[in-house]
Structures are given as C-alpha cells and as structure tokens.
Amino acid sequence: MRKSITIFGIVAASMIAATAQAGTLEDVKARGVLSCGVNNGLPGFSQPDEKNNWTGLDVDTCRAVAAAVLGDANKVSFKPLTAKERFTALQSGEVDILSRNTTWTQTRDTSLGLKYAGVNYYDGQGFLAHKALGVKSAKDLDGASVCIQAGTTTELNVADYFRLHGMKYSSVVFDTADQTREGFEAGRCDTLTSDQSQLYAIRSKMADPTSAVVLPEVISKEPLGPVVRQGDDAWFNIVRWTLFMQIEAEELGITSANVDDLKANTTNPGIKRILGTEDNAGERMGLSADWAYNAIKQVGNYGEMFDRNVGPATPLAIARGLNALWSNGGIQYAPPLR
Ligand SMILES: N[C@@H](CCC(=O)N[C@@H](CS)C(=O)NCC(=O)O)C(=O)O
Structure with missing residues (x-):
C-alpha cells in the first residue's frame, strides 16, 4: 500500500510537472504571436532596424516556426536578451523559443531544463x-x-x-x-x-x-541553434522539424520562388510529401497540411536563409563551409521527412 502511494506520488508529481510545461503550441495559437528570444544586435543573426523590423538567421529561424504554426512569418514578437538573461527568459516562459547564437553543450542540455532543437549555424x-x-x-x-x-x-x-x-x-x-x-x-x-x-x-x-x-x-566547436523548454515534446518537435524541413527543402531544390509551381505541378513524391499534397506531416505535429509550404514561401529553405543573412553577398560574406548540405561537403543533414 505504502509503496503504491509512493509510486502514485512520483507519477502524479511528474505528471503535474509535465502539464505545467506543456502546451506551448496551444499558448502560441491562442496568443496569435510567437515570442522569440534573440540577441539584441548581432549583424547577420538578429538585428532590428529603426522601425523595429528584425532580420537575421536566428530571426528567420523563429519566423519559419511562426509561418508553420500560425501561417504568418510576421507574427513574431522579438525579445532582445543579453547572454546572461537568455536562459532565464526561456525557463520562465517569457519566450517560446530562444534563438540567440547559443551553443549546444552537455552542461546546458542537462542542467538548465532546456533542450536544443537543432543547429542553424555551425560556428567555432x-x-x-x-x-x-x-x-x-x-x-x-x-x-x-x-x-x-x-x-x-x-x-x-x-x-x-x-x-x-x-x-x-x-x-x-x-x-x-x-x-x-x-x-x-x-x-x-x-x-x-x-x-x-x-x-x-x-x-x-x-x-x-x-x-x-x-x-x-x-x-x-560552437554549434548554435534554437532552444526550447524540456517537458514539451510536441513543441520541441515543431521547432526541430521546421528547421529540418528547411534543410530538406534545400536538398530537394524547393525555394520560396518555385514553391507554388512545385506545389501545383511536381511529380516528385518527396516534394509532394513536404508540401502536404501527399501525406500530412503537419497533422502529426498538430499543424495544418501547408505548414511547410507557408514556411518555405515566406522565409525560404535553409540555403536561402543562410545566403540572405550571412552569405557571400552580405556584408558578413561568410562561406557555407560546415553549414553546406552534407551532399555538398558540409554537415547540415536532415533525417527523412516522412
Ligand atoms: N555561442 C556562445 C557565445 C554567445 C554570445 O552571447 N556571444 C556574445 C559575444 S559577441 C554575444 O553575442 N553578445 C551579444 C550581446 O550580449 O550583446 C554561447 O552560446 O555562449
């Protein structure tokens, strides 16, 4: 009897903890805006202009999630954070995603109650x-x-x-x-x-x-990427698979410019699967069938995001290097989206 009470106590406590942390998707949908923690001004990664318009690779990582979840890449509220403030802001629920040139390390993964959803830039x-x-x-x-x-x-x-x-x-x-x-x-x-x-x-x-x-x-090694809270696997999956999807889209040659044409005319099963005309990957994450279409149309694939913000044609002029696709000499690799 005593044992079962103890077991029940543990189960109940862990269920309460999980419930308290879960539901970010529902919160974001109800709010109609994604809250994204970013650097307060790092050219190429996140920077506001004089009209408070934010641009950068970390900014676009959040915009893609907003497009996938809310259908609109502009429905993001950017919260500038210093290096010291960043983890508390995510832990306390002030932001839904931390996308702020933040290195994935074992200490951070295991002791902050946080979880890295992927790598949007391999740095050093x-x-x-x-x-x-x-x-x-x-x-x-x-x-x-x-x-x-x-x-x-x-x-x-x-x-x-x-x-x-x-x-x-x-x-x-x-x-x-x-x-x-x-x-x-x-x-x-x-x-x-x-x-x-x-x-x-x-x-x-x-x-x-x-x-x-x-x-x-x-x-x-400084693998930088978006971070979420532990205990909300549904939200973690959305952030992780939006980034993987953008990497896969680059590999398949889907861009913001050709996505409409491909959606209407492609016979490629992999492309149809991503664009939701065959299979419904969005539904498996609580999103609409056009989650990926919206993100690619409005933000682009991973390569477009890289080129626009930090690539050779920008003032930073950074080569793709490690951030090229695995099929192109780099280490950006997405598991199959199926
Ligand atoms: N990737 C490293 C460094 C990230 C970092 O915060 N770098 C500083 C150095 S330039 C920065 O971005 N500072 C901007 C600021 O706090 O204003 C980490 O995750 O700890």
Whole structure:
C-alpha cells in the first residue's frame, strides 16, 4: 500500500510537472504571436532596424516556426536578451523559443531544463587581435590580455586553450558585446575572443576595421541553434522539424520562388510529401497540411536563409563551409521527412 502511494506520488508529481510545461503550441495559437528570444544586435543573426523590423538567421529561424504554426512569418514578437538573461527568459516562459547564437553543450542540455532543437549555424571560437600587435597566430598570444563576454562558452574555451598550449593570459570581462568591442578598441586588451561569425560582425562595427585581424585558429566547436523548454515534446518537435524541413527543402531544390509551381505541378513524391499534397506531416505535429509550404514561401529553405543573412553577398560574406548540405561537403543533414 505504502509503496503504491509512493509510486502514485512520483507519477502524479511528474505528471503535474509535465502539464505545467506543456502546451506551448496551444499558448502560441491562442496568443496569435510567437515570442522569440534573440540577441539584441548581432549583424547577420538578429538585428532590428529603426522601425523595429528584425532580420537575421536566428530571426528567420523563429519566423519559419511562426509561418508553420500560425501561417504568418510576421507574427513574431522579438525579445532582445543579453547572454546572461537568455536562459532565464526561456525557463520562465517569457519566450517560446530562444534563438540567440547559443551553443549546444552537455552542461546546458542537462542542467538548465532546456533542450536544443537543432543547429542553424555551425560556428567555432576565434580571436580578433590588434594589427599593431603583429601576431599571426593564436599560439603567439602567450601573456596576452583577452577581452571576453561574461556568461558565454567563450570563457571556458579560452581557459582550456591557453592551458593546453602552456600559455598564460589575463581576462578582461564585459557584460555585452558592445562593451567588449569598446574595451578592445580602447586598448583594454590585446585580443578579443568570441564565436568566429561574430568576430567579423564585431570588426565591421569598429571605428577602424582595418586595425584588427581575425587569427586563423578555430579553438572550439560552437554549434548554435534554437532552444526550447524540456517537458514539451510536441513543441520541441515543431521547432526541430521546421528547421529540418528547411534543410530538406534545400536538398530537394524547393525555394520560396518555385514553391507554388512545385506545389501545383511536381511529380516528385518527396516534394509532394513536404508540401502536404501527399501525406500530412503537419497533422502529426498538430499543424495544418501547408505548414511547410507557408514556411518555405515566406522565409525560404535553409540555403536561402543562410545566403540572405550571412552569405557571400552580405556584408558578413561568410562561406557555407560546415553549414553546406552534407551532399555538398558540409554537415547540415536532415533525417527523412516522412
Ligand atoms: N555561442 C556562445 C557565445 C554567445 C554570445 O552571447 N556571444 C556574445 C559575444 S559577441 C554575444 O553575442 N553578445 C551579444 C550581446 O550580449 O550583446 C554561447 O552560446 O555562449
């Protein structure tokens, strides 16, 4: 008897916990707007213009989910968050998705009550150094002072890197990206370290971008992607499969420009399945049959999203590299959408 009460107690407690966290899909539908936590200003990833129009790869990752769930990529409210604020905002329910250049690590996956839904950008940590310092490699940084942003994976990576190479450094820690850049520009440190994609963005914001160089070493793996709360698998699946679907759409050659034509005329079973004219993947996630059509039409496939925001034709001019499809020399790979 006692045992069964205990068991019942555990079951009941875990059911209550699950109920309290579940229902994000219903909440978003009832609200009519998706709440998306983003960086407060990182060119290529998330940035508002003077009319508070947000653009960027992380922004588009949320827009695609809004299009899939609500049929409208504009029904997103963007909540700018600092590195320190980001996880609390998601845990507390202030945002439905955290899409803020956030690295997937084992610690974060296991101790924050959060879950990474995928990787929208494979990054790695690097160094930006004053050109006047004359260093050509990170291995020349013994004794350097390093500007770092608090609350990021970069702090531990830099400690590991210097220890591994038997070098010394002193850290100068700031709260925001702008303060870190200003500290670097003001000569508070010899080098600034952060995710490589961000180094180019940071350098582009400097008064004299030619006075700094990005060193060649990449010292860590920084897989960045959207994060959701644990305990809501239905919502997790939607965020995960919207991103996978965009990757699969690129592989199948479905773009925002040809999606209408393909929807009406294609005989390709894989394309029909995604576009909901055969099979109904949307229904399995509590969405309409045109969930993917809406996201591709309004936001595009993964490659379009990459090119528009960070690709060679943008000021960041980042090559696809690791972020190319697996069939094209990269590691972006979506499991079958069936
Ligand atoms: N990917 C790393 C770093 C993410 C991060 O927050 N980087 C800083 C360094 S540039 C940033 O984006 N700062 C923007 C801000 O807080 O204003 C992580 O998840 O910890």
